[in-house]
Amino acid sequence: MALSKIDSDGIVSGGITADSLNIGQIGGRRNLIINGAQIVSQRQTSKTNFSNGDFVTDRWQHFTNGFGSSGTVVDGEQVSDAPDGFKKSMKITVTTAGGLDSADNYGALGQKFEHQNISQFLDSDSVTVSFYVKSSLATTYAVILERRNVNTGTTGDVYVANYTINSANTWERKTITIPTNSTQASGDDNAYGATLIFVQDLKSGGSRDDASLGWNNSTTTIQINSAATDNGFFDSANTWQITGVQLEVGSVATPFEHRSYGEELAACQRYFHRSIGGTIVGAYVDSNRVDATIHFPTTMRATPTMTASSGTNYWYAYTGGSPDYFNAWSGAGGASLNNGSMYVSSGEISGPDNAGCQVAFSNSDSYFQADAEL
Amino acid sequence: MESMDITSAKYVNDLANVKAVSITATIDGDTLFVPLDPANRHYAEIMRQVEAGELTIQDADD
Secondary structure, eight states: OGGGGOOHHHHHTOOOOOHHHHHOOHHHOOOSSSTTTOOOSSOOOOSSSSTTTOOSTOOOEEEEEGGGGGGGGEEEEEOOOOOTTTTTTEEEEEOOOOOSSTOOEEEEEEEEEEEGGHHEEEEEESSSEEEEESSSSSSEEEEEEEEEEETTTTTEEEEEEEOOOOOOOOEEEEEEEOOOOSSSSOOOOSEEEEEEEEEEEEOOSSSSSSSOOOEEEEEEEEEEOGGGGGGOGGGTTTTEEEEEEEEEESSOOOOOOEEEEEHHHHHHTEEEEEEEEEEEEEEEETEEEEEEEEEEESSSSSSEEEEOOOTTEEEEEEESSSSSSSSOEEEEEEEOSEEEEEEEEEEEOOOOTEEEEEEOOTTOOOOOEEEEEO | OOOEEEEEEEEEEETSSEEEEEEEEEEEEEEEEEEETTHHHHHHHHHHHHHTTTTBBOOOOO
């Protein structure tokens, strides 16, 4: 800490506190964002034709409603290009440049929050978002913090801000302080409470382009100020990258709070978990059906949707002797926040009734996924 | 912000065939095994579409 930042009154009085250091909160966990440094990517490290709802880096979701007939295609990718002090960033690349389809169409990247992880802060204090951003297009972009109505579950208020990239292809750090929002009733559960959204561009001429800078009472999630519309991002083969995203209580952007990979992965696994490789315990409940239970590494936000990869001989059950191969799981049995059961019921398999077995991930593409995203 | 294209949905009963425990659904072209939890986003969207008359969930196999 530079001594020049220490308030002299604090020294004279003999009590150096966080306030006298004039840098806001300095202890504990400050960053409300998960995977702000874009280091965790359980699903994939790149996605061609990055579509609405897709994830590349964990917790960061793509939002778009309108590439449609424009022909525009964007790819999402976790890349190693990052500012000093970081190793990764999330990159959006316009691979087919057709612009936006029609008025109100947009492309954006955002992260959703549970009520219980953000509502109390928005109620009582300002919050500050800081991030490192880089784009091939130096222009004005929008940032939105939308807050959900606790009763309806839909958008209630939207904070709208703009930022400007001053130099193309150069990492820049931006900070935006968002004042207290006291108009929404506060939620205190695992439901969808808010979203921080970075908009690459939005086409004007509809109902989403005339929001005021600041808090807007609105049921429309994506809306921005006119100064950040029609910036041309999707008209050319542009790129946009982000990392070091921090959202913290108070009006000061403190240095990015780095967490270990293990800490970030565990935080991400509350929302999504991919299990790869090894074996799990199962049982032949009859000669043509095997059930198996997957234990999640952390308690999930909600009972997750289960999926599993499939392909020729992706899985096998084993009781001794020859492996009993099968291609795909048939469905899910009961599940909880901590575990879920899957079953295969098929003529593909044949084993001893009522016998325990080992179920193996047969190759490197075999996986289970548990999805409890907001 | 997200729209889900749900083309099929069918209940799955527990092993004892006593009660439904999940829905096997085709969402955006993928087969998903969805729990009956209102906090799950896929289940919430399935039920929204059912209530809107846009989707019917098939009964479980006996």
